[in-house]
Amino acid sequence: MWVSARLLLILALLFTGRLDAExxxxxxxxxxxxxxxxxxxxxxxxxxxxHIPQATQKLDLRGNEIKxxxxxxxxxxxxxxxxxxxxxxxxxxEEGAFRGLGRLVYLNLAHNNxxxxxxxxxxxxxxxxxxxxxNNRIEEIKPGAFGQLGFLRFLNxxxxxxxxxxxxxxxxxxxxxxxxxxxxxxxxxSSEAFGGLPSLRRLSLDHNELQFLPTEALSRLSxxxxxxxxxxPMTYIGxxxxxxxxxxxxxxxxxxxxEVSHRAFVKSPLLSMVDLHNNQLYVLQPLTEMGHLKKIxxxxxxxxxxxxxxxFKEWATKARIHLDVTCAGPAAFKGEQLESxxxxxxxxxxxxxxxxxxxxxxxxxxDPEEDAVTCPKGCSCSTDxxxxxxxxxxxxxxxxxxxxxxxxxxLRHNEFRSIPKGSFPxxxxxxxxxxxxxxxxxxxxxxxxxxxxxxxxxxxxNDISSIDADVFEGTPxxxxxxxxHNAFIQIPKGAFNLLPxxxxxxxxxxSISQLLxxxxxGMRKLRWLxxxxxxxxxxxxxALSHAKMLEKLHLDENSLQEVPTKSLRGxxxxxxxxxxxxxxxxxxxxxxxxxxxxxxxLYLDNMGLEQISSGAFTSLGPKIKSLYLEKNKMQHLPxxxxxxxxxxxxxxxxxxxxxxxxxxxxxxxxxLNLKVGATCGSPADVRGQKVKLTATFQSCPGWSTxxxxxxxxxxxxxxxxxxxxxxxxxxxxxxxxxxxx
Numbered sequence: 001m002w003v004s005a006r007l008l009l010i011l012a013l014l015f016t017g018r019l020d021a022e023x024x025x026x027x028x029x030x031x032x033x034x035x036x037x038x039x040x041x042x043x044x045x046x047x048x049x050x051h052i053p054q055a056t057q058k059l060d061l062r063g064n065e066i067k068x069x070x071x072x073x074x075x076x077x078x079x080x081x082x083x084x085x086x087x088x089x090x091x092x093x094e095e096g097a098f099r100g101l102g103r104l105v106y107l108n109l110a111h112n113n114x115x116x117x118x119x120x121x122x123x124x125x126x127x128x129x130x131x132x133x134x135n136n137r138i139e140e141i142k143p144g145a146f147g148q149l150g151f152l153r154f155l156n157x158x159x160x161x162x163x164x165x166x167x168x169x170x171x172x173x174x175x176x177x178x179x180x181x182x183x184x185x186x187x188x189x190s191s192e193a194f195g196g197l198p199s200l201r202r203l204s205l206d207h208n209e210l211q212f213l214p215t216e217a218l219s220r221l222s223x224x225x226x227x228x229x230x231x232x233p234m235t236y237i238g239x240x241x242x243x244x245x246x247x248x249x250x251x252x253x254x255x256x257x258x259e260v261s262h263r264a265f266v267k268s269p270l271l272s273m274v275d276l277h278n279n280q281l282y283v284l285q286p287l288t289e290m291g292h293l294k295k296i297x298x299x300x301x302x303x304x305x306x307x308x309x310x311x312f313k314e315w316a317t318k319a320r321i322h323l324d325v326t327c328a329g330p331a332a333f334k335g336e337q338l339e340s341x342x343x344x345x346x347x348x349x350x351x352x353x354x355x356x357x358x359x360x361x362x363x364x365x366x367d368p369e370e371d372a373v374t375c376p377k378g379c380s381c382s383t384d385x386x387x388x389x390x391x392x393x394x395x396x397x398x399x400x401x402x403x404x405x406x407x408x409x410x411l412r413h414n415e416f417r418s419i420p421k422g423s424f425p426x427x428x429x430x431x432x433x434x435x436x437x438x439x440x441x442x443x444x445x446x447x448x449x450x451x452x453x454x455x456x457x458x459x460x461x462n463d464i465s466s467i468d469a470d471v472f473e474g475t476p477x478x479x480x481x482x483x484x485h486n487a488f489i490q491i492p493k494g495a496f497n498l499l500p501x502x503x504x505x506x507x508x509x510x511s512i513s514q515l516l517x518x519x520x521x522g523m524r525k526l527r528w529l530x531x532x533x534x535x536x537x538x539x540x541x542x543a544l545s546h547a548k549m550l551e552k553l554h555l556d557e558n559s560l561q562e563v564p565t566k567s568l569r570g571x572x573x574x575x576x577x578x579x580x581x582x583x584x585x586x587x588x589x590x591x592x593x594x595x596x597x598x599x600x601x602l603y604l605d606n607m608g609l610e611q612i613s614s615g616a617f618t619s620l621g622p623k624i625k626s627l628y629l630e631k632n633k634m635q636h637l638p639x640x641x642x643x644x645x646x647x648x649x650x651x652x653x654x655x656x657x658x659x660x661x662x663x664x665x666x667x668x669x670x671x672l673n674l675k676v677g678a679t680c681g682s683p684a685d686v687r688g689q690k691v692k693l694t695a696t697f698q699s700c701p702g703w704s705t706x707x708x709x710x711x712x713x714x715x716x717x718x719x720x721x722x723x724x725x726x727x728x729x730x731x732x733x734x735x736x737x738x739x740x741x
Contacts, residue, residue, distance in 0.1 A: 025051045035079075039064065041675060049076045058082040065089050067113075069097040082106040086132075090114055099124035108132040110156075117145040127151055134158040134180070139480055139504075140432060140456060141165075143387050143408065147172035158182040158204070163479045163503065164431050164455040165217075166407050167192035167386060178202040182228070185209050185503055185527075188431075188455060188477065190407070191216040200224050206251065207231040219243040219267075230254045230275070243267035253297075254278040262287055276301065277324070283308045286315035295322045298338075302328040305338055307348035314343050376401045386429070390414070398423040407453075408432045415439050421446035432456040436482075439463060445470035454478050460506070461485040467495040479503040484530070486510055490519070497522035508532035508554070515543035515567070528552040532578070539564035549573055556580040556603060563587060568594040576601040580628070583608060589615035596620045605650065606631045614638045621645075629654065630677065637665055649674055655681025656691055660700035666691055 024030035025048045028039040037056050039048070041063035052059065056077050066088045074080060078100050090112035098104070101124055114136040122131075128149050138160035146152070152173050162184040170179065176199055187209040194200070194217055203224055210232040218227070225246050230253035237260045242250065247268040252260075253275050262285035265271050272292050276284075278300035287293060296316070303309065305327035316323050316339075325338035333341060375381035376399035379390040388402045392413040402409065404426050416438045424430065430451050440462040448454065454475045465487040472478060478499050488510040496502055502523055512534040520526065526547040536558040544550060544567050551573050555564075560582040568574065574595045580603045587609065592599060596619035609632035621642030629637070630650040635657035641664075643649070649672075656662060658680035669676060669692050678691040686694050697703055 023051060023053050028052075030056075034058070036060075046070075047073050049074055052077050055079055060084045061088060062086045063088070068092045068094065070094050071096040072099055073097055075100040078103070080104050084108045085112070087111045093118070093121040095120035096123050098122060102126050105129045109136070111135045113137055115139050115161075117141045119144040119147070121145060123148055125149055130154045132156045133160070136160050138162060141169050143168070143382065144171065146170055150174050153177045154180075156180045157184070160184050161480075161504070162186055163188065163209075165189045165193035166431060168195050169193055171196045173197060173200075175199050178204075180204040181208070183207040185479070187211060187479075187501075188453070189214040189217045192220065193217045194220045197221060198223055202226040202228075204228040205232070210234065213237060213241045215241055215243060222246060225249065225270075227251065235259075235280075237261060237264045239263040240267045241265070246270060248272045248292075249275075251275045252279070256280055258282075260284060263289065265290060273297075284312050286311050288315060293319070293321055296324070298323070298325040301325075303338070304329045305333045305336070305341060305346055306330060307346055309338070310343050310346040313338055313341065313346065317343070374401050374403060381406070391434075400425065402427060405429055408434075410434045411438065412436045412458075413438070418442040418444065419447040420444050422449055423447055424451055427451060429453050432458075434458045435462070436460045437462070441465070443467055443471045446473055447471055449474035451475050452477065456480045458482045459486070463487050465489065467492040469494040469497055471495065472498045475499065477501055480506075482506045484508040484510070488512055491515065493518060494521065496520075499523075500525065502526055504528040504530075506530045508534070510534050512536055513559075514538040514540070516540050517542040518546070519543055520546040523547045525549055527573075530554045531558070533557040535559055537561070539567045541566040541569075543567050545570050547571075552576040554578040556582065558582050560584060563591045565591050565594060568592070571595055572598060574598050578603040579607070580604070581606045585610045587612045587616045589613050590618045591616050592620045593618055598623070600624060601626045603628045604632070605629060608632065609634050612638055617642070635681065636661060639664060640668055646672070646674060649676050651691075652677030652679070654678065657682050658686050658689070658691060658694055658696050659683070660697070660702075662691070663697050663700045663702060666697050 024037070025039060027042045028037055030037050030053060032053070035055055035057040037052050038060045040060060044061065044064040044066060046066060047061065047069070054077060057079055059077065059080055059082070062084055066085065067090060069090060069092070071094050080101055081103055083104060083106070086108050090109060091114065093114065095118060104125055105127055107125065107128055107130070110132045114133070115138060117138060119142050122145060126148060129151055131149070131152060131154070134156045138157065139162065143166070149172055153175060155173070155176060158180045162181065163186060165186065167190040170176070176197060179200060182204045185208060186205065200221055201224060203221065206228045210229065211234060213229065213234070221244055223246050224244055226249040227244065227247060228251045230251045232255055234255045235258050237252070237257065239261045241261070241264045245268070248270055250271060250273065257276065257279035258281065260276070260281065265274070265287065266289045270292050271290055273295045274293070275297045277297045281298065281301040282304050284298065303325055323339050327333040327336045327338060375388070376390065378393050379388060379399060381388045381403055386405045386407040388406045388409045390399060391410050395414040396416065398411070398416060398419065406427055407429055409427070409430055412434050417440060419440060421444045428450060431453055433454060433456065436458050440459065441464060443464065445468050448457070448471070451474060455477055457478055457480070460482045463486065464483065472495070479501050481502060481504070484506045488507065490512055491507065499522065502525060505523070505526060505528070508530045509532065512531065514536060517540050520543065523546055527549055529547065529550060529552065532554045536555065537560060548570060550571050553574060553576070556578040557580065560579065562584060563579060571594065575598055577595065577599060584607045599620065600623055602624060605628040611634055616638055622644055624643050625645055626648035627643065627646060628650045631653040633655065635655060656678060669678065680686045680689050680691060680694055686696050
């Protein structure tokens with residue numbers, strides 16, 4: 001009886017599993033053996049979790065359009081171990097979005113549009129080991145965002161928009177081995193930014209905006225053995241600059257270093273390799289206190305192999321340290337390896353001594369006052385995360401009395417209407433200030449004075465129409481300024497002169513009608529300018545000339561009738577240009593020539609474009625990674641053969657006239673291994689057919705028959721091979737019969 005009951009249970013489980021395996025979204029591929037579901041590039045706007053087999057372990061949703069991950073999305077599929085959401089245009093992770101995924105070990109959210117990580121965005125991922133967040137727009141990580149990821153080994157935050165790291169930002173990552181923050185805009189770090197990371201072995205901070213080494217913050221990393229800090233604008237490394245007791249490999253390459261103290265690394269006694277290649281070092285003093293040092297790379301430096309370098313050479317020879325050093329001078333030794341020279345030959349007679357530039361180093365110090373454990377009535381203040389919150393309290397005046405150590409202050413959804421002078425006294429450590437949706441109409445001069453550490457200022461969704469030049473007095477570190485969804489009819493002239501570090505300016509969805517010559521005065525470090533959704537119909541030729549470092553320019557959803565070619569001159573770093581949803585009907589020759597050497601992403605979609613001239617893309621192409629032309633009205637395109645680096649191209653909803661004039665495009669598409677969405681709009685007999693598949697081009701002069709010949713040859717070869725296999729099989733059968741006989 002017991003055996004039969006057990007058998008019934010097994011049969012029931014098998015039957016249930018078979019039913020579950022049959023449940024699969026129609027547009028997806030479900031593998032019941034590998035417990036894997038793939039829904040690649042299916043235009044999904046939400047995760048079809050209710051239609052995915054419950055036992056699924058690997059889910060791949062790359063290339064869809066899932067802008068929001070709501071609360072409890074994955075509760076119906078709790079056995080997931082791997083989840084891939086790359087290139088899904090994700091903008092928001094709601095609190096509790098991943099709850100129920102306690103088995104997940106791998107989560108890939110790369111190449112999306114995520115700007116913020118909130119405290120509970122990653123809640124529920126208690127087993128996660130790898131988290132990939134590169135190539136998003138992450139500007140701020142809220143306190144406690146990683147608090148539940150106790151088993152995470154690898155965190156990739158590369159290619160985001162981080163400027164500042166607050167205290168204990170990675171708290172909870174007890175087992176983390178590698179944090180990658182390459183290619184951000186980091187230039188300020190709190191002293192406890194890396195606190196609580198006992199297992200971290202590798203930290204990547206290369207390609208950022210660090211002007212000096214964050215010595216105090218790095219000193220918290222007692223177990224880290226590799227540090228990458230290359231490609232940062234540092235000129236000098238002073239004494240005891242790095243205090244990391246386990247550090248073995250240090251990369252300080254491709255910077256602007258002009259001097260390195262001989263005691264720079266004495267607090268890192270296990271250091272065995274230092275990479276200093278591609279800097280501006282003329283000479284280096286012996287690092288005599290570094291007993292474990294085995295290799296120094298100085299290639300690409302203008303090293304003078306004179307008597308000034310003799311002590312370094314003698315020390316390295318005696319300590320048996322491998323040197324990669326090529327002499328840049330004097331003339332007698334130019335191109336020689338330092339190791340091959342004799343120290344006695346390194347003389348100074350008649351050689352000009354090298355100059356050394358020792359710039360003053362900016363430092364950030366804490367307020368000496370003791371932090372008061374106070375908080376305004378009705379607000380909440382976290383002493384652990386230096387976070388003050390008065391959101392949606394119906395306040396009509398800015399409250400006073402926040403703790404001096406407060407770094408993030410959230411005052412959203414109140415009714416302040418104006419911000420008077422000195423509204424935030426004693427908050428010298430404040431880094432992020434949120435004033436969205438507060439019905440603010442006026443900002444008084446000195447409103448933010450003495451906020452010397454402020455990096456992020458959010459004033460979105462208010463009623464501000466003008467700003468005086470003195471409003472931002474006392475905020476020298478401000479880098480991200482959000483003024484979107486306000487009432488500006490023009491860019492406030494001179495308002496940004498006191499913001500030398502302004503990096504990103506958000507003015508989208510205002511009522512600005514034109515950009516004039518001096519609108520961007522004082523914005524010499526501006527990298528990103530967002531002007532989406534205004535009424536801009538004119539951009540003067542010199543309007544952008546004061547923002548020479550501009551990388552992103554969003555002019556989409558405006559009223560431009562032509563591409564502002566003259567205004568693009570003098571922007572050598574512009575990599576992204578958005579002109580979508582402007583009423584531009586025609587694009588003429590050499591339109592993008594001023595930015596052809598730098599442009600990587602070009603948006604020309606949804607404009608009603610009727611014609612693009614044959615020379616419109618002159619010199620453009622080799623660097624372009626994405627080109628958006630969808631939903632326009634032209635019937636032909638110019639030659640696109642120069643676009644050799646494309647990763648994304650969208651040609652959908654264009655009424656192509658599929659005649660022989662389009663043959664070059666058809667041939668180019670045959671060689672392109674990308675989804676393009678190009679379909680014929682005419683003639684009537686081919687309307688709706690894919691350009692790559694229609695047979696209408698086979699009658700055109702120049703249509704190659706090689707492909708057809710290769711196809712028929714392949715078929716013939718396959719036929720011969722099949723016949724050969726059949727003959728071999730027949731011989732084997734006959735042989736078997738004989739052996740049996």
